[in-house]
Amino acid sequence: MSDDRPDPDQLLARVERDNAKAKRGRLKIFFGAAAGVGKSYAMLLAARERRSENIDVVIGLIETHGRKETQALLKGLEVLPTRQIDYKGTMLHEFDIDAALKRRPAIIIVDELAHTNAPSSRHPKRWQDIHELLDAGIDVYTALNVQHLESLNDDIGQISGIRVWETVPDTVFEDADEIELVDLPPDELLLRLKEGKVYLPQQAQHAIHHFFRKGNLIALRELALRQTANRVDLQMLTYREDHAIHDVWQVNERVLVCIGVNPLAERLVRAGKRLAVSLRAKWLVVYVETPQLQRLPAEKRDGVLRILRLAEQLGAETVTLSAPDMGEAIIEFCSERNINKLVVGKPSRRGWKRWLLGSVVDELISHAHNVNIYLLGSPKMADSEINLFHKTPLPGLRQQTDTKKQGYYVGYVWAVLVPLFSAVIAYPMIGRLELANLVMVFLLGVVFVATRFGRGPSVLASVIGVGLFDFLFVQPYYSFSVSNGQYLITLLTMLVVGIVISNLMVNVHSQAKVAAHRERRAAVLYAMSRELASSQNEEQVVRIAVRHLHSEFSSRNVILFPDSNGRILYPKQKSITESLHGVDLSVAQWVFDHNEMAGQGTNTLPSAEAIYFPIYGEDRVLGVLALLPVNLRRVFLPEQQKLLETFLRQIGQAITRIHLAEQAKMTQMQVETERLRNSLLSAISHDLRTPLATIIGSASTLLEGEGRLQTQDKLDLSRVIVDEAERMSNLINNILDMARLDAGVVELNKQWHPLEEIIGTVLTRLQKHLLDRTVKVKLPAGIPMIFVDAVMIEQVLINLLENAIRYTPQGSDLDIIADMTETAVEIKVADHGAGIPKGREDSLFEKFYQARHEAAQSGVGLGLAICRAIIEAHGGKIYAQNRLGGGAEFTFILPIDQSPPVMELEE
């Protein structure tokens, strides 16, 4: 067995990890138990040392808090200026990330990793700034106290009684390349505190003195040391793994944390994190949204979102499932993802309720096999904390006022009216029908109320129904008392059945609603993907996407694409009503460069108005979607976010498909060009050699035959030489024209010209060739001037006429007919020749096409191709057809896109 050899997959993962690391900057964290242990000092010492090694070290931001020893260390080090932000009257000094990125030092020092940036900054948190620096390949030194670590935040809060709000996700700490523990025994720290060497902010003096108790400091020190030790342990394991020293990888350990809508959720997540770290396992957090939970008020659902985001920060994969049964969904998910450790909270139902209605935990325990279940008890919660869960809005999410459903009270009115109505129907039937049958009439009413108005009204309807029934139908009549004991059972059963029906109906109803909702989402997705599938170009994709995003998220949207240099630009296409205008290109650029979302409600540039999402294709970011929703919640609810992701994937795929198609077309065109070049070479070599052969032959005959040739012979030979040379000259002109048009170097010199003058010039130039022919010109009276490049259009007419001369019998007439509409001028050149062979009308305009192959008269078949290129450059079109009375007819249409200039004329 080759157990000792590292697994190739793992090796590959390691190589990838190393590569990613090599490109990224290295992060070094100076880690301490509390303020005052000397982190900044240690950091500066390290910086000086690097400086002395001639490494480009720059101070991005350092908090010296006026300590002399620390300040002294700053000497000789470059300090970047801070960004000053006026926030509600106070000047805040913030780390200037753009300056740092521009300066691009080898190492930058940025103190206080856990710092929260001023509101208008790019990232809300400093660790995100540092993340970006690392991405840019800059090494960073920073400092962190143990209490700011997200996963320990809770525990330390409980130990010290002070909870800090500035936290750093554990992943940042775990991904750091180096951790340097700055340690100071508690006694020495207290001594320094007494000597006033530790900086304490004025306003929090008392609280902080409470914090700096010896007991607290010992606990904090222990946590810091343990955290560092864990890390060292991890490094050791990684090292061993890398060097195949021992198989240490826990096989497929996966921890799943199930959270619900309760204050325990946060503790569950932190506990799950600790468990996962201790097991070195992957961990996931799942939230199952049942139909009941979907009906929760928005702020409670926001609470869940917040916890899920916390979990992501702690390094978990988060999943939201929607299913009618929580326990079943979790069990299914466990087997799907090979979960073997489950962290859940203690059941919230107690006593008879738990016994009667069951609990998710019980269901899990009885049905989940091969899974270890960890139950977490709920400690007594301070009220403030519970409120925190309910009330804290999601960062960036603007609160929405819950509008009560209209018709809420109407249901209760119906709950009263319906039993009365049932009574009216049933009353005349007393004596004729059994009481048991009359009960049915009331139950029918309950069913009606339940389907229309939900649980509350239907329960009320049951109760009122039972009351009425007792009052009107049970002896003694018109009294609530019951004479016969068996009626008690009737009434009780009626009540229970009524309530059960209510519940059932309500569940059916809400499931139907959920199903309808899902169906609608599926339909929306289907509609978009169907349209996307038939889209032909990027512009269409954008339009389709913008429209569908609008209908689903009520948002205004825009999709931005980069130019060839990767700079995001505003779209060139016309906007539609659902388009979003004036988005922030710099945010879009950031999103494009980092392949992460940004903007409102996210961790990056939350002050931007819109939300920006990267659109990615197979292997790269293709563009950026900027979306401005009416209500952020419509985008950030889990199911909506999933839907949006699907939308983005679809859009990305559509764009990729179009890019691929364009590429294929390009390749096709290259092949075509290659083919053309080959036929050009053969055509040219043939068509140039033939006249050359005649010229050389005739000229040499003249030379050799000097003195023996008759005058007439000499003249004939000379004539031949001139004719053939002219033919060659035409050919070369055509080739040159085509080459210029193909190369795109021709710039149209458009001016206003009378059509009559253009035709006149052409006929004058062709005089010599038209000797034996009549050209009939039909121009409508008062035809206005056209805006064209006259030289080019003359070329078109000359080519068409020359063609007509070449392919029609000598002496036959030619026609030039012009006509015009409001938007276009149509010019026809028609002849009375043999016409165009059927089916060749289009191929005529291809390069090197010749009506008669190997014809004695040649022209390389470029004339019509040149015509087409010129007309298309003018935005027009050209086509050929046979005219009714015989003969060919070439038509070109030039659009009129502006009206002729106004002129003051004498007549």
Add this chain to the structure above:
Amino acid sequence: MTKTNPVIIVIEDDPAIRRFLRTGLSTQGFTVFEADTGKQGIIETGVRKPDLVILDLGLPDIDGVEVIKSIREWSAIPILILSARSSEQHKIDALDAGADDYLTKPFGFGELLARIRVALRHANRSLDFMQSEVFITANLTVDLQNRRVSIDDQDIHLTPIQYRLLAILVKNAGKVLTHQQILKEVWGPSYQENAHYLRIYMSQLRQKLEVDPTQPKFLLTESGVGYRLKV
């Protein structure tokens, strides 16, 4: 006859073209001198006092337009340009600089001779050109002194601008005038950008003077360059 042969200087760097011009022109009774650079051409022109200069625009040392400007500083002799095709702007530049006419390579010798004759005639005429002159070609008569224009002795009424336009063409009969030159003469220097005015008036003129304006006999368009009155 004691009349001396007209002298022509050919400024052209291609020896083959020089040779055929020399042979052809000599047999037609011209005295030909040659120069293969612009600078040498200017010197030759100064020394030989020719009746006409044939100038190739693409010279190895200096631009043909510079040669025209240099000659025009001290002489009004006709200059005939030989230019490569598809460079309307070059032709316009040369004509605006003071050249009299141009021929596009390749050209036939007959065409060249015709142009040379027109240029020489024009030069001789302009020596003693007076307002009294009456211009007659085919059935068109233009009496510049009495401002009368007639076709087949039928008087044609022209507006002032139409007349000015015709007059400038008549004064330069046979010679190519660029759009700019005509605009400047007829409308004044501030109308340089309004070539469409010129085209409209030219079209009106053709309606009045030509039998078929789409197949003009007198008022010819030099594509992309300007106009010429055919003699």
